Amino acid sequence: MSLRDVYGGDVLxxxxxxxxxGRLDATLERLVVETGSAAITDAxxxxxxxxxxxxxxxxxxxxxxAFASSLAxxxxxxLWGKPATRxxxxxxxxxxxVHQGLTxxxxxxxxxxxxxxxxxxxxxxxxxxxxxxxxxDYDLAGQxxxxxxxxxxxxxxxxxxxxxxxxxxxxxLIAAKSHSNALANPYxxxxxxxxxxxxxxVSPANPLVAAPLRRTDCSPVSDGAAALVLxxxxxxxxxxxxxxxxxxxxxxxxxxxxxxxxxxxxATELAWHRALDQxxxxxxxxxxxxxxxxxxxxxxxxxxxxxxxxxGKGRQALDEGWVLREGRQPVNPSGGLKSKGHPVxxxxxxxxxxxxxxxxxxxxxxQLPRADLAAxxxxxxxxxxxxxxxxxx
Amino acid sequence: MSLRDVYGGDVLxxxxxxxxxGRLDATLERLVVETGSAAITDAxxxxxxxxxxxxxxxxxxxxxxAFASSLAxxxxxxLWGKPATRxxxxxxxxxxxVHQGLTxxxxxxxxxxxxxxxxxxxxxxxxxxxxxxxxxDYDLAGQxxxxxxxxxxxxxxxxxxxxxxxxxxxxxLIAAKSHSNALANPYxxxxxxxxxxxxxxVSPANPLVAAPLRRTDCSPVSDGAAALVLxxxxxxxxxxxxxxxxxxxxxxxxxxxxxxxxxxxxATELAWHRALDQxxxxxxxxxxxxxxxxxxxxxxxxxxxxxxxxxGKGRQALDEGWVLREGRQPVNPSGGLKSKGHPVxxxxxxxxxxxxxxxxxxxxxxQLPRADLAAxxxxxxxxxxxxxxxxxx
Numbered sequence: 001m002s003l004r005d006v007y008g009g010d011v012l013x014x015x016x017x018x019x020x021x022g023r024l025d026a027t028l029e030r031l032v033v034e035t036g037s038a039a040i041t042d043a044x045x046x047x048x049x050x051x052x053x054x055x056x057x058x059x060x061x062x063x064x065x066a067f068a069s070s071l072a073x074x075x076x077x078x079l080w081g082k083p084a085t086r087x088x089x090x091x092x093x094x095x096x097x098v099h100q101g102l103t104x105x106x107x108x109x110x111x112x113x114x115x116x117x118x119x120x121x122x123x124x125x126x127x128x129x130x131x132x133x134x135x136x137d138y139d140l141a142g143q144x145x146x147x148x149x150x151x152x153x154x155x156x157x158x159x160x161x162x163x164x165x166x167x168x169x170x171x172x173l174i175a176a177k178s179h180s181n182a183l184a185n186p187y188x189x190x191x192x193x194x195x196x197x198x199x200x201x202v203s204p205a206n207p208l209v210a211a212p213l214r215r216t217d218c219s220p221v222s223d224g225a226a227a228l229v230l231x232x233x234x235x236x237x238x239x240x241x242x243x244x245x246x247x248x249x250x251x252x253x254x255x256x257x258x259x260x261x262x263x264x265x266x267a268t269e270l271a272w273h274r275a276l277d278q279x280x281x282x283x284x285x286x287x288x289x290x291x292x293x294x295x296x297x298x299x300x301x302x303x304x305x306x307x308x309x310x311x312g313k314g315r316q317a318l319d320e321g322w323v324l325r326e327g328r329q330p331v332n333p334s335g336g337l338k339s340k341g342h343p344v345x346x347x348x349x350x351x352x353x354x355x356x357x358x359x360x361x362x363x364x365x366x367q368l369p370r371a372d373l374a375a376x377x378x379x380x381x382x383x384x385x386x387x388x389x390x391x392x393x
Numbered sequence: 394m395s396l397r398d399v400y401g402g403d404v405l406x407x408x409x410x411x412x413x414x415g416r417l418d419a420t421l422e423r424l425v426v427e428t429g430s431a432a433i434t435d436a437x438x439x440x441x442x443x444x445x446x447x448x449x450x451x452x453x454x455x456x457x458x459a460f461a462s463s464l465a466x467x468x469x470x471x472l473w474g475k476p477a478t479r480x481x482x483x484x485x486x487x488x489x490x491v492h493q494g495l496t497x498x499x500x501x502x503x504x505x506x507x508x509x510x511x512x513x514x515x516x517x518x519x520x521x522x523x524x525x526x527x528x529x530d531y532d533l534a535g536q537x538x539x540x541x542x543x544x545x546x547x548x549x550x551x552x553x554x555x556x557x558x559x560x561x562x563x564x565x566l567i568a569a570k571s572h573s574n575a576l577a578n579p580y581x582x583x584x585x586x587x588x589x590x591x592x593x594x595v596s597p598a599n600p601l602v603a604a605p606l607r608r609t610d611c612s613p614v615s616d617g618a619a620a621l622v623l624x625x626x627x628x629x630x631x632x633x634x635x636x637x638x639x640x641x642x643x644x645x646x647x648x649x650x651x652x653x654x655x656x657x658x659x660a661t662e663l664a665w666h667r668a669l670d671q672x673x674x675x676x677x678x679x680x681x682x683x684x685x686x687x688x689x690x691x692x693x694x695x696x697x698x699x700x701x702x703x704x705g706k707g708r709q710a711l712d713e714g715w716v717l718r719e720g721r722q723p724v725n726p727s728g729g730l731k732s733k734g735h736p737v738x739x740x741x742x743x744x745x746x747x748x749x750x751x752x753x754x755x756x757x758x759x760q761l762p763r764a765d766l767a768a769x770x771x772x773x774x775x776x777x778x779x780x781x782x783x784x785x786x
Contacts, residue, residue: 385477
């Protein structure tokens, strides 16, 4: 089984590009144009070869322009008249754009699609960013909150502590792994060698953001963009061999938190199994994973929701070294959202780009020795919108 | 030629629903849930039968919840785990959702899709709505403007006056036609029998909003929702016979106004020809049109861009009576955005619903004697994102 068997056609990642993530001078337009343009070039194509454009962007007031789909047309007059669409699924907006691009290729409405994920956050100021991110929560949208979106994931950590015992040290191990991996990632926002002792200690340099989450448990506010060119057929002039979608899954959960068990990530699990079943692979077949660690507690729960460990036993994945860079199944060898940064709409596209780099042996210092089969997991809200892609060479 | 010939499959509108448009008590959630639920029932389906949900919504700060894709899951537990996606293309967000739903069916990733277009505007206050709408303009986003979005279309009217002579009386004829048609539309926001004399006279009851546009040249700020169920095959238990997509077109123009001739609507013309070519029909074959008359000047330019008249001769369509309700090719028999109201994300879906009603002979007092073939045109910004659908029985 694979996506091709189900739908009768291939979808390939034929080109990609990635901006640095961080506090950047570049405007949203420049991020979209430079990264989109570089991805088209990387695919060995000209702008006029592109049939459709999908932009993943959350926005939510962080950028004054509320109608950004056509920004990619600024790349070149060759894109004039192309259909361009913005898609939004909160922090999964990037994967939403990837999956819409994939759908267009399967439909035959496009043969070569430019997918750009981008977010400009740092120009808006902390208050606007905080309010924007809270706009992704059913109960808190439009309300004020001293702890912002971190407060939401702090409730997950507290629920974890209650149900399975104190996870503070485990979260510090996840943070330290993330920081260590990001040292090799030239696109990462945070490239600091913070060890588990630093991450596990509340200090002036690592204060509590929303108890029990410390600063090192939270992904930073970043600007950035990533882009992919998806094609139905391999492009002979492309810079790299293509990467193939073997399976995809997308599942949404109910929006009100009262209708979800905060530790279940139930619709993540559903999307995960949809993608793996479609690809005809098991967890053990995956060489590595890029997952949505907006907060360290999210990565811990994901070890359990994705079946890497039993429920409540996520720490085992770290103690046994399975998910470390040198382990049998690295999780977030890029540094993940936590250290790479999380420019909301860019994140899902970035995860696909970084997986594609690994699978084609072009990940530079990040390169894993074994990278045959990857899974990407991206979520919006607290496991509300969930996307999984299984990628192979 | 038809969409089926090009893509090898049909896309049918098998059910629909439409809320009243206007200043409503209902929240965004209630609009989505009630209209979406009614469309599923109208299609003779259960919520569990739906494979995917697409929401068209502009938002741009008018609604605090910035992550609304999952609202439709509040309809029923039967929708739990379904993939749900919000799509945005400013005032064409509704058609963006329709066309994404259509793409999913062509791809085979879904066989029954719920498409909801919705916007809650009136709760936000005039200043927030004004800023939100200006967010759709490249040059004015984040700026203050005393004339808001009307000011943009006023520049079109002034350009028209310069190039082709004063169009103030023509715009009044369009406004009067719109008001007259909306009298028969039970969903319309404005149901007032304003004649051309009233619409053509600046008065305390009809002040200038942005010269030369008067209040009667502008669509109102409205709340509302509309929903469709798209299917790959006819549903035997549906309330109505289905409506078929014969052709679709989507084209985006450059975003900066400096890169567009304000009277050309060039990408509208491109999308129009794409859809008609795909459907294999000519303008003369169309029984009626629902077009994006956010302002009366938009409808006038559309007569010319769509080829109803030559450039600069749009008035002929009114003088000869072609586009009137009783004419050979009625334009906006629903009253259009101008009188029906323009809850941004709902508009494109509403246009498809009203066309479907006409084509199935279920349009009640709005029913046209001849309704075999329809075109729907919806645009975001000043002809930046342009969608056209050709629909038949």
